[in-house]
Amino acid sequence: MTRSPYLWVAPSVDEALAAGRPVVALESTIISHGMPHPHNVETALRVEADILEAGAVPATVAVLDGMLRIGIGHDDIERLGSDRTVVKVSRRDLGVAIAGRLPGGTTVAATMIGAAMAGIEVFATGGIGGVHRGAAETFDISADLQELARTNVAVVCAGVKSILDIGRTLEYLETQGVPVIGYRTSEMPAFYAAASGFPVAHRLDSAADIAAVLEVRREMGLVGGVVIANPIPSEHAMDPDVMERAIAGALDDAAAHGVIGKDTTPYLLGRMAELTGADSLTANIALVRSNARLAAGIAAAG
Secondary structure, eight states, X not given: OOOOTTEEEOHHHHHHHHHTOOEEEEOSHHHHTSSOTTHHHHHHHHHHHHHHHTTOEEEEEEEETTEEEESOOHHHXXXXXXXXXXEEEOGGGHHHHHHTTOOEEEOHHHHHHHHHHHTOOEXXXXXXXXXXXXXXXXXXXOHHHHHHHXXXXXXXXXXXXXXXXXXXXXXXXXXXXXXXXXXXXXXXOBTTBSOOSOBOSEEEOSHHHHHHHHHHHHHHTOOSOEEEEOOOOGGGOOOHHHHHHHHHHHHHHHHHTTOOGGGHHHXXXXXHHHHHTTHHHHHHHXXXXXXXXXXXXXXXXX
């Protein structure tokens, strides 16, 4: 298949794909909008190292210099983490960002698009977007969910970001036919917390079992992604009551400041970090690294 002229794949990633070696895609909004500098850059580099140590090749996705880039270098990661002009790029923004040569951190949705275009089947992130709290009035629903319904990439995450409406997000995914698999859990993780109280449809306890499901879906020609929900390591999980109080405060602050649309999630995550001190940042780093290691295991078993 001929690749788009706007897609650039790093030689290390291209060679791994051609040889059938495991590759794991990584998003870049966690660098540009998800953590403060320099923690964002340090975490991105650690995650790439975790994937390499687990026997897979990392492919961080971003929009840079008029291209959708699959696999970027250390200088590019530093640029994404420190340049305040970097924009948040989802499906709707890709054409504008590439044509305008805007530097962009890719969301879950945009990263899935890039991964699928390059031929990468497994992607690790922190948490997926979803139905926002109060969406009955605002209609604020992440484009990640529609992307999961139509793009054939498995997404390893620590569940839905806990600032969102987890129950309604699961209902939306069910309606769209997106499988949600709990890794060694029967409950949907709540990002900073290991459990949410909401059950998942399927539980699997090994990377090999998950890889087998992905192979069956591929061979059957089923369209759409798979959510693999991996709870945050218990030693880094936040107290659910503390987390909910911080979320409530962050939501009140967002409403008071008129924060809406795609600015909502970065604002809430940043405010959560302020309200909880270092706890939420430490938890975020731990869960991203855990997800990357699991994704590498799934890719290697595939």
